[in-house]
Amino acid sequence: MAALDDLYQRVILDHSRSPRNRGPLAGANRSAVGDNPVCGDRITVSLVVDAAGRIARAGFEGAGCAIATASASMMTESVAGRTREEAHRLAAHLEAVVSGRAPPPGDAPEDLAALSGVARFPVRVKCARLAWRALLAALADGTGTVSTEQ
Numbered sequence: 001m002a003a004l005d006d007l008y009q010r011v012i013l014d015h016s017r018s019p020r021n022r023g024p025l026a027g028a029n030r031s032a033v034g035d036n037p038v039c040g041d042r043i044t045v046s047l048v049v050d051a052a053g054r055i056a057r058a059g060f061e062g063a064g065c066a067i068a069t070a071s072a073s074m075m076t077e078s079v080a081g082r083t084r085e086e087a088h089r090l091a092a093h094l095e096a097v098v099s100g101r102a103p104p105p106g107d108a109p110e111d112l113a114a115l116s117g118v119a120r121f122p123v124r125v126k127c128a129r130l131a132w133r134a135l136l137a138a139l140a141d142g143t144g145t146v147s148t149e150q
Helices: 002-017 066-080 082-100 110-120 122-141
Strands: 030-038 040-049 057-065 144-145
Touching: 002 066, 002 110, 030 122, 040 066, 040 122, 057 066, 057 122, 066 082, 066 110, 066 122, 082 110, 082 122, 110 122, 122 144
Parallel strands: 030 144
Antiparallel strands: 030 040, 040 057
16 A cells, blocks of 8 residues: 555656646637635636547646646647537546545546545545636536635
């Protein structure tokens, strides 16, 4: 179990220290802000969604703790190239992982399993969910702010 925890910590630290797809996303046609007023995490998720509803590219900007940043980085890698429906399934998978429930079967990337340790720290669950909730808001109506308090 310690080796598994070590692997998960390395994945989270890697994504936190070297976040993927961080910065302005040229051509974005959908975006939403995730805000956690309790701890100050604020992540803007931007997407390029094509006419068929496929997420061509995903990016994020903002400031957050290591868990929020790593989760946002993993999210952008996980949803790029997927349909809206696939992105919704990945968000449900992430929700199950960080809540300590068995994740639904599917084709979720292995990196998302690294966030399973968050379930042991309920106060950190909101950090891991933040970018994913912003993703869902961006897919739903293309703009807006979602708070972890909602």
